[in-house]
Amino acid sequence: MSVHPGQPVPPVEFTPDAVTLLRFGAVTRNTHRIHYDTGFARSEGLDGPVVMAQLHGCLMHRAAMSFAGPGGQVLEVGWQNRAPALAGERLVVSGTVGEVDPETGRVTLELVEHGGQGDVVCCRGTAVVLMG
Amino acid sequence: MSAWEVAEERARAAIGRPEHRDLGVVRAEDAAEFARSAGETGPHLVDPGRPDFTVHPMYLVSLLRGAGGAGQDECRPDGMYRDEVPGTDGLDVRLMAGGQEVRFTGEVRAGDRIQVRRVLTEVERKGSGTPFLLLTVEKTYTAERGTLVRVRERFIVR
Numbered sequence: 001m002s003v004h005p006g007q008p009v010p011p012v013e014f015t016p017d018a019v020t021l022l023r024f025g026a027v028t029r030n031t032h033r034i035h036y037d038t039g040f041a042r043s044e045g046l047d048g049p050v051v052m053a054q055l056h057g058c059l060m061h062r063a064a065m066s067f068a069g070p071g072g073q074v075l076e077v078g079w080q081n082r083a084p085a086l087a088g089e090r091l092v093v094s095g096t097v098g099e100v101d102p103e104t105g106r107v108t109l110e111l112v113e114h115g116g117q118g119d120v121v122c123c124r125g126t127a128v129v130l131m132g
Numbered sequence: 133m134s135a136w137e138v139a140e141e142r143a144r145a146a147i148g149r150p151e152h153r154d155l156g157v158v159r160a161e162d163a164a165e166f167a168r169s170a171g172e173t174g175p176h177l178v179d180p181g182r183p184d185f186t187v188h189p190m191y192l193v194s195l196l197r198g199a200g201g202a203g204q205d206e207c208r209p210d211g212m213y214r215d216e217v218p219g220t221d222g223l224d225v226r227l228m229a230g231g232q233e234v235r236f237t238g239e240v241r242a243g244d245r246i247q248v249r250r251v252l253t254e255v256e257r258k259g260s261g262t263p264f265l266l267l268t269v270e271k272t273y274t275a276e277r278g279t280l281v282r283v284r285e286r287f288i289v290r
Contacts, residue, residue: 058170
């Protein structure tokens with residue numbers, strides 16, 4: 001498959017609701033109250049329980065893995081949290097191809113995660129993949 | 133001195149001091165539940181009974197503790213672990229995750245016993261209005277056969 005800079009990374013989406021956050025927090029042993037306690041989250045200046053950073057990372061990883069395709073590999077993934085996402089918000093990660101190294105086959109993706117009504121940037125990140 | 137200034141002083145004193153944590157043994161059932169709760173549907177990620185079952189690559193770096201969990205006295209009132217964000221134990225400060233950079237260097241397998249080495253590498257003051265701290269922690273996840281993942285993680289302290 002030919003990959004070139006500027007090529008779109010097809011979007012992946014996920015809507016983590018309160019039940020999702022409880023399950024994700026339980027399996028990762030993340031007991032921070034901002035993820036499940038509405039009163040506490042509001043006392044911290046948030047509008048309600050918020051999505052874990054690692055769950056944002058998982059969606060970034062999924063976008064990269066999906067782009068790499070069957071037999072592909074994600075070598076690196078990174079993201080910065082820019083705005084909190086509330087439980088129940090639809091999150092969409094999309095992006096473009098940044099660099100392509102023809103010698104190593106490493107493809108760098110520039111990724112962004114939008115939340116809310118699609119107008120809030122929740123995370124920005126990059127991933128390095130080998131195409132399948 | 134404010135609470136976050138105390139945290140800053142403590143954190144600067146802890147730069148470069150390594151800590152170690154045992155995450156226990158990776159269980160396929162837990163990794164599958166992780167994948168399901170992250171919204172994955174690929175059978176090789178969510179069905180631990182399949183011969184091609186694969187531990188989700190993000191599982192390890194998302195784990196704050198192993199299956200043994202932690203005692204109540206190891207938690208802050210906000211639910212975070214007392215030792216999760218360097219310098220903040222016992223202080224009334226707000227904590228948020230800032231993001232991660234993850235490099236995968238080996239495949240995690242069910243049955244692996246995982247050790248994590250953590251080092252605080254950087255403490256920065258940020259923000260023009262209300263200042264906050266940005267702490268950078270580097271983590272190395274290893275199993276007996278070698279290093280599996282390297283992470284640079286950032287925490288925000290207000």
